[in-house]
Amino acid sequence: MSVRTIQPIAAIRHRHPREWLLIEVARLDRRTTTPVTGRLVAHAKRPERLERQAARTKGLVYLVFGSDTLPKGYAAAF
Amino acid sequence: MPPPSKVFPLDPTKPLIPVDVLLEGPQGQQLIRMALDTGATYTIAPRWVLQAIGYQPSATGQSIEFIAAGSVERKPLVTVHGVCAFGVRVAKSPVVCHDLPAQSPVRGLLGLNFLRHFNVHLNFLSRRLVLSPR
Numbered sequence: 001m002s003v004r005t006i007q008p009i010a011a012i013r014h015r016h017p018r019e020w021l022l023i024e025v026a027r028l029d030r031r032t033t034t035p036v037t038g039r040l041v042a043h044a045k046r047p048e049r050l051e052r053q054a055a056r057t058k059g060l061v062y063l064v065f066g067s068d069t070l071p072k073g074y075a076a077a078f
Numbered sequence: 079m080p081p082p083s084k085v086f087p088l089d090p091t092k093p094l095i096p097v098d099v100l101l102e103g104p105q106g107q108q109l110i111r112m113a114l115d116t117g118a119t120y121t122i123a124p125r126w127v128l129q130a131i132g133y134q135p136s137a138t139g140q141s142i143e144f145i146a147a148g149s150v151e152r153k154p155l156v157t158v159h160g161v162c163a164f165g166v167r168v169a170k171s172p173v174v175c176h177d178l179p180a181q182s183p184v185r186g187l188l189g190l191n192f193l194r195h196f197n198v199h200l201n202f203l204s205r206r207l208v209l210s211p212r
Contacts, residue, residue, distance in 0.1 A: 025109060031165045032086070033098050035109060046180055054108070055130040062109045065183040068089075068096045076094055077147040078115050078122075078178075078187050 009035050009062070016066040019043045022050040025060040035062045083210040084164055090202040097188050099123075101173070102160035103131025110185045112163075114198075114207075118189030120174045121161055127185070128156050128175050135175035144174060161192050164209045168192050 006026045013021065023038040044050055047063065054061050070076060088095065095114040100107055101123055108127045115122075120142075128135050135154035144153040154175040161171040172191060178184065199208040 028100075028109070029165075032084070033100055033162050033165050035098060047185070048180070051124070051126045055126050060107060060109060062098075062111075063185060064111045068092050068094065068111075068183055070093050070183060071181055074181055076113070076182065078113065078118060 004039055006037050006039055009038050009064075012038070012040050013064065013066045016043050019045060019066050020047040020050050021062075021064050021066060022054055022057075023062045023064065024057070025062050028060065038062060080211045083208050084166075086164065086207040086209070088200060088202065088205050088207040090205060094184065095200070095207070096184060097163050099186065099188055100160075100162040101127055101131055101158055102162065102167075103128070103133055103158050105130070105132030107131060111183070112186040112188045113184045114193070115187040115189055116193065116198075118187045120155070120172055120191050121189045122174045122176045122178075122187040124177045124185050125175050128158070128173065131158065133158070142174065144176065146176075161188075163188055163192065164196075166196070166209070168195055 021043050022041045024041050025035045026037045029036050054063050097114050099112045100109050108130050133156045135156050140155045141152050142155045144151050157172050161168050197210040
């Protein structure tokens with residue numbers, strides 16, 4: 001499947017559970033502030049390069065990790 | 079009549095409560111995944127996001143002593159045009175500029191200065207987050 005195809009964002013995240021994803025948002029549900037569909041622009045193990053790319057991109061993009069879990073052996077205390 | 083409550087799914091098995099947040103500035107918008115954090119005084123966003131939407135956070139501008147788990151650091155504080163989450167928008171909201179470690183699956187924290195505009199009910203037993211106008 002082409003990385004330029006508009007797809008449900010949940011499906012994109014499901015395919016890349018341990019990577020950072022830069023997604024160009026095609027549809028944002030403003031009632032919930034939830035991105036619904038988009039195009040995968042880039043994916044990487046670390047976020048830094050995608051952050052630089054996101055900052056340069058025109059239009060609405062979404063930077064997200066593939067899953068909402070912490071790496072194995074980690075816990076969070078923000 | 080006040081706006082109705084909004085109900086969102088809440089997964090009690092996740093290690094944090096993720097929420098999509100749209101930050102608005104003079105040069106655009108950025109959408110990132112944050113964690114809902116009732117222990118955070120302010121919403122926290124990474125430097126690149128604040129720069130991308132038109133701000134130049136620096137220690138020479140407005141800043142705040144930021145007490146984190148294990149450290150106290152001075153961090154820039156930026157008042158953004160708007161913070162949107164759960165389908166609601168809070169205008170002119172202060173945001174602390176801070177980069178979370180790369181190991182974190184979220185890039186920011188949605189803090190009390192956003193949440194206190196609403197009643198937020200975290201019902202873990204029924205797996206629902208209910209956001210109601212105050």
